[in-house]
Amino acid sequence: MATIIPRWEWRTFGTRFGAAEAHFAALTPGAVQESDELYLLSGEGDNVKVRDDLMDIKVFREENADGLERWEPVMKAGFPLPAADVVRVLEALRLAVPPLAREGYTLDQFVDELARPAGVRPVAVHKRRVRYTVGGCTAEVSDVLADGKPIRTIAIESEDGAAVAAAVRAVGLGDYLNTSYPKGLTAVLADAPERYAVIDVGTNSVKFHVGERNAAGGWRAVVDRAEITRLGEGLEASGEIAPAALGRTADAIAGMAGEAKRERALAIAAVGTAGLRIARNGDEVVAAIRARTGVAVEVIPGEEESRLAFLAAAAGLGLGDVPLVVFDTGGGSTQFTFGHGGQVDERFSLEVGAVRYTERFGLAGVVTSEVLREAMAAISADLSRIDGRPPPDALVGMGGAITNITAVKHGLATYDPDVVQGTVLDRAEIDRQIELYRSRDVDGRRAIVGLQPKRADVILAGACVVRTVMDKLGQDTLTVSDRGLRHGVLVERFGA
Numbered sequence: 001m002a003t004i005i006p007r008w009e010w011r012t013f014g015t016r017f018g019a020a021e022a023h024f025a026a027l028t029p030g031a032v033q034e035s036d037e038l039y040l041l042s043g044e045g046d047n048v049k050v051r052d053d054l055m056d057i058k059v060f061r062e063e064n065a066d067g068l069e070r071w072e073p074v075m076k077a078g079f080p081l082p083a084a085d086v087v088r089v090l091e092a093l094r095l096a097v098p099p100l101a102r103e104g105y106t107l108d109q110f111v112d113e114l115a116r117p118a119g120v121r122p123v124a125v126h127k128r129r130v131r132y133t134v135g136g137c138t139a140e141v142s143d144v145l146a147d148g149k150p151i152r153t154i155a156i157e158s159e160d161g162a163a164v165a166a167a168v169r170a171v172g173l174g175d176y177l178n179t180s181y182p183k184g185l186t187a188v189l190a191d192a193p194e195r196y197a198v199i200d201v202g203t204n205s206v207k208f209h210v211g212e213r214n215a216a217g218g219w220r221a222v223v224d225r226a227e228i229t230r231l232g233e234g235l236e237a238s239g240e241i242a243p244a245a246l247g248r249t250a251d252a253i254a255g256m257a258g259e260a261k262r263e264r265a266l267a268i269a270a271v272g273t274a275g276l277r278i279a280r281n282g283d284e285v286v287a288a289i290r291a292r293t294g295v296a297v298e299v300i301p302g303e304e305e306s307r308l309a310f311l312a313a314a315a316g317l318g319l320g321d322v323p324l325v326v327f328d329t330g331g332g333s334t335q336f337t338f339g340h341g342g343q344v345d346e347r348f349s350l351e352v353g354a355v356r357y358t359e360r361f362g363l364a365g366v367v368t369s370e371v372l373r374e375a376m377a378a379i380s381a382d383l384s385r386i387d388g389r390p391p392p393d394a395l396v397g398m399g400g401a402i403t404n405i406t407a408v409k410h411g412l413a414t415y416d417p418d419v420v421q422g423t424v425l426d427r428a429e430i431d432r433q434i435e436l437y438r439s440r441d442v443d444g445r446r447a448i449v450g451l452q453p454k455r456a457d458v459i460l461a462g463a464c465v466v467r468t469v470m471d472k473l474g475q476d477t478l479t480v481s482d483r484g485l486r487h488g489v490l491v492e493r494f495g496a
Contacts, residue, residue: 006073007071008158009157010069010155010164010168011154011155012178013152013179014151014194017154018493020154020171023170023171030133032128032130033131036124038123039122039182040115040123045095046059046093046182047071055075055089057088060180066294080102081110095120124147125144125146134171137158137164139154139155139157141154146189153181173267175270176267177261195263195264195265198211198269198489198493199270199271199486200273201270202330202400203235204354204400206227207225208224208225208226209486210223219490228454230331235275239279240279241275246285250292253293257295269490269493271297271298272300275331276299301349302349305349306326307347307488309328310337310347311488316481323338326481329466330353330354331353332351333350333353334349348385357464360378364460365442392473395469395477395479397425397481398482398484399462400462401465402462402466405433407451407452408433409429413450422479424478430463434464437463
């Protein structure tokens with residue numbers, strides 16, 4: 001073979017690619033190529049295929065910090081394959097080399113006598129590849145039939161890894177994970193549904209969701225959980241995210257990213273909210289998280305957070321075309337969205353969150369009635385933007401405080417999102433729980449069935465925010481949505 005310099009490669013598989021489809025549609029296409037190839041899949045091997053009657057092998061060499069891979073071409077050999085080349089092919093497929101009965105093997109002899117008996121699956125692949133140039137890199141969009149099953153794949157490659165990473169982001173695929181041809185074909189042949197992951201990096205907790213698209217275009221939750229990492233611990237006083245809080249959060253994100261890959265997610269979208277918006281060192285924290293985990297956290301404006309939460313709530317509860325307010329209260333802020341049906345009329349974010357009031361008024365333990373009134377007065381003042389508005393037909397609440405209050409109402413020893421979703425909370429229940437938390441220290445709160453132990457110190461402040469919102473909007477009840485920002489991001493980024 002002529003000397004070939006290995007390129008940095010990136011590839012993804014799927015049926016739809018959102019903004020990337022429009023991006024490629026606006027480009028001028030280059031050459032169009034069609035080919036019929038035979039891939040040999042062993043489950044763990046390198047890229048082994050037959051094209052143009054040549055055995056073609058590319059060997060994986062390395063992966064860089066952006067998740068790009070170098071694959072080095074090491075063989076293009078004609079048939080019959082000499083025994084020495086047969087050994088190289090078997091090694092590339094990660095197979096033991098048996099005694100070879102022939103000095104040379106035709107393709108049929110290799111497949112029937114050596115590959116199939118060892119568990120290798122030959123896959124007939126037809127490709128129609130359309131070439132493009134993006135940021136100086138070679139790109140291709142390919143429609144593929146693998147043993148008759150259709151799939152689309154997008155690839156970008158260059159000797160310049162930084163240029164490839166930039167090109168991937170430029171076409172709108174920065175959230176997508178690099179998936180090699182052998183892995184992509186294996187998933188297609190297994191009829192594996194498309195899965196996508198979302199990580200919501202909040203001030204108090206990091207939420208993680210993996211959704212699986214069904215045949216009708218809807219979503220099934222594969223994973224949906226949260227870890228309390230207290231990213232905003234001490235932020236109120238210092239204005240910065242502390243190293244220990246960063247470490248806890250990065251560890252949680254690293255674990256979630258690893259789980260997403262094990263669950264065969266095609267992409268991981270990560271968004272950051274109030275804590276990262278407020279902190280003076282927010283940019284440095286985002287960079288540190290990326291260096292530690294490989295996950296790029298996009299810090300979104302509060303208004304965008306509101307819109308996405310509204311999208312998730314409106315889709316999940318089916319409340320009809322009525323005047324609706326959705327609020328999402330977290331550790332560092334509360335987002336409000338006013339609208340009707342799926343239409344957003346107004347949205348904004350206020351720096352009203354459970355962590356800051358807990359720290360300011362010492363709400364982590366037993367609290368006197370006087371301190372509680374002071375905290376409620378401060379929360380009310382900070383929520384003045386929603387004063388004087390007409391009461392909506394429906395009020396929907398979401399976020400960790402509300403779902404924990406709901407779990408306590410139902411006495412859920414194990415959290416059940418299907419029970420929580422759609423629950424109606426009234427003022428009497430919120431008042432009962434405020435008194436329950438006010439009269440107990442952290443250890444006493446941790447004994448309450450349904451309350452997440454790590455949320456015990458901030459739950460009182462969260463309940464006070466909820467109660468104040470209900471008062472200001474003239475509502476005796478609210479409807480709980482277990483669907484939050486992460487669900488809105490899933491729908492927005494990866495399709496309805």
